[in-house]
Amino acid sequence: MATGERFDLVIRGGTVFDGTGAPGLRADVGVRGERIVAFGTVTHRGDVEVDARGFAVAPGFIDVHSHDDYAVILEPEVPFKVLQGVTTDVVGNCGSGVVPFEAGLVRFRRLHPDADPTPWEGFKGYLERVDSVRPSCNVAVLIGQGSMRRGAMGNDTREPTAAELDRMKAWVREGVAAGAVGLSTGLIYEPSRYAKTDEIITLVRELRGPSGGLYATHMRNEADGLLDAVREAIRIGEEAGVPVQISHHKASGRRNWGRVRDSLALIDEARARGVDVTTDQYPYTAGSTTLAAVMQNNSFRADSPGGLGQLEGGDVLISSSPKHPEWEGRTVATLATNWGVDTEGAAQRVLDGEGDACWVVVFTMDERDVKAVLAHPTTMIGSDGVPTGGNPHPRLYGCFARVLGRYVREEKVLELPTALHRMTGMPAAKFQLLDRGTIRPGAYADLVVFDPARIDDAATYTEPRQAPTGIRAVYVNGAAVARDGRHTGARPGRGLRRGR
Ligand code: ZN
Ligand code: CU
Numbered sequence: 001m002a003t004g005e006r007f008d009l010v011i012r013g014g015t016v017f018d019g020t021g022a023p024g025l026r027a028d029v030g031v032r033g034e035r036i037v038a039f040g041t042v043t044h045r046g047d048v049e050v051d052a053r054g055f056a057v058a059p060g061f062i063d064v065h066s067h068d069d070y071a072v073i074l075e076p077e078v079p080f081k082v083l084q085g086v087t088t089d090v091v092g093n094c095g096s097g098v099v100p101f102e103a104g105l106v107r108f109r110r111l112h113p114d115a116d117p118t119p120w121e122g123f124k125g126y127l128e129r130v131d132s133v134r135p136s137c138n139v140a141v142l143i144g145q146g147s148m149r150r151g152a153m154g155n156d157t158r159e160p161t162a163a164e165l166d167r168m169k170a171w172v173r174e175g176v177a178a179g180a181v182g183l184s185t186g187l188i189y190e191p192s193r194y195a196k197t198d199e200i201i202t203l204v205r206e207l208r209g210p211s212g213g214l215y216a217t218h219m220r221n222e223a224d225g226l227l228d229a230v231r232e233a234i235r236i237g238e239e240a241g242v243p244v245q246i247s248h249h250k251a252s253g254r255r256n257w258g259r260v261r262d263s264l265a266l267i268d269e270a271r272a273r274g275v276d277v278t279t280d281q282y283p284y285t286a287g288s289t290t291l292a293a294v295m296q297n298n299s300f301r302a303d304s305p306g307g308l309g310q311l312e313g314g315d316v317l318i319s320s321s322p323k324h325p326e327w328e329g330r331t332v333a334t335l336a337t338n339w340g341v342d343t344e345g346a347a348q349r350v351l352d353g354e355g356d357a358c359w360v361v362v363f364t365m366d367e368r369d370v371k372a373v374l375a376h377p378t379t380m381i382g383s384d385g386v387p388t389g390g391n392p393h394p395r396l397y398g399c400f401a402r403v404l405g406r407y408v409r410e411e412k413v414l415e416l417p418t419a420l421h422r423m424t425g426m427p428a429a430k431f432q433l434l435d436r437g438t439i440r441p442g443a444y445a446d447l448v449v450f451d452p453a454r455i456d457d458a459a460t461y462t463e464p465r466q467a468p469t470g471i472r473a474v475y476v477n478g479a480a481v482a483r484d485g486r487h488t489g490a491r492p493g494r495g496l497r498r499g500r
Helices: 101-108 122-133 145-153 162-178 197-205 226-240 260-272 291-296 332-339 343-357 367-375 395-410 416-423 425-430
Strands: 007-016 025-032 035-040 046-051 056-059 061-063 086-091 138-144 182-186 214-218 244-246 277-281 286-290 316-320 359-363 379-381 447-450 471-476 479-483
Touching: 007 035, 007 447, 056 416, 061 379, 061 395, 086 471, 101 145, 122 138, 122 162, 138 145, 138 162, 145 162, 145 182, 145 197, 162 197, 182 197, 197 226, 214 226, 226 244, 226 260, 226 277, 260 277, 260 367, 277 367, 277 425, 286 291, 291 316, 291 343, 291 359, 316 332, 316 343, 332 343, 367 379, 367 395, 379 395, 379 416, 379 425, 395 416, 416 425
Parallel strands: 007 046, 007 056, 061 086, 086 138, 138 182, 182 214, 214 244, 244 277, 277 379
Antiparallel strands: 007 025, 025 035, 056 447, 286 359, 316 359, 447 471, 471 479
16 A cells, blocks of 8 residues: 555554454554455554544444344434444344235334335345445345245145245245345244244255355244254254254243253254354343234243243233333233233233234343353344334344443453454354454454443333443444444445355
8 A cells, every 4th residue: 555545534543353253452443435454553544533542443243133124224224223333234034024025014014014115026126225225234134934925825824835835935046146145934923833844944945055045043932842943943954954043042931941051052962063053142031022923822821832931911011002002111911900801811902902013022031041142152142123113122222232231341241352253253254244244454344433341231121212322433334324322324334145
């Protein structure tokens, strides 16, 4: 580089964590256009100079588990994401995808009741739409098996005909060609759950190949049947010859607490025989889903609960009920008492009044399990944030800062370089996001500057719409999208294609 040249941006004197898990080192980062061009001691001046002394500098966080498929189009500034340092959002999780268009839209109206976007054609069309909208973060997409099954055969519980299976396979092939990073299932949800193991293997096989995608799964059971569900996920990956990502790994329901030791052992065993299986997690003891899913899984029945485990009315908090905001913030137990009915009766009354668009927060996990999963080397971070109205689960705003504040700094569950690797370099490699997730010359300038002594989540179950503290700046493709907890309004993101 000739002397006298200038960079667009130089972030000077921070402790740089390169995303590989290596310890931080004091260095400058030089950016020109969308890419990092220098790393070390940078003598060139930048048109913008940022004094990062006393701050950490890391690659932007990759949220491997999101449900922002429509949010990035309807609300392209996605403040809940970029304000917590997320620079790449992996959408299409839990079997809910954007293809075929109509079936996808039906599912996402549960999150965005009034959404009415202009249709797109296939995953190619979706990624092109993302490119033209230009959200504030980058977007990678998974092929949602549930939406495809609905598109091919409605809500039927039977096996698909050969023709229906061919339609689904064709959608998968189109997704793979368009650059989708993998295929997801949501096996507690209708109609994803009606697919038997072999049907899933048939679809996942389409992802096989040196540069094919991965299989991400919200497993059939995260409760009494957790271990069999892990075995099924591994079998699908192994028989299809495709890497596996177990979504939001947990043991759900009191009587299953502690079982993550066994599920993590199954994962270690599979890895030892060469299966590429990893997981992701949001660092909370409560999950979030639709009330319809709680009921479809018989969660209030002690004798036969499904994939969520057995729940009490007090474990289930109404987080979003657009037609009846007066129910938000109440538990099903409270409503049952108010109405003088039993737990299932109250839940049914809410469902009748609100339908599919009722979202709940479910307190189902043990803190010790949360820590055990987080400490395990195969765990990445995925928010599972659901951008609903009302009071969404606080993970939507706080997930990544909570890992770095509560679990790294305070509880010391894992070291800072390791935690950052699990949010950056590790997911970039697994999801084949080329030139993302690490700080080195040539990589895209997706960067987060934060104070490791102050970073914290502020979002709570009752006040979830709060950005974290301690994040000084966030850059996407070289442009600042957030400074000191405020969105800059910039929208430099784009659709990412697997391996490109
Ligand atoms: Zn899920
Ligand atoms: Cu999810």
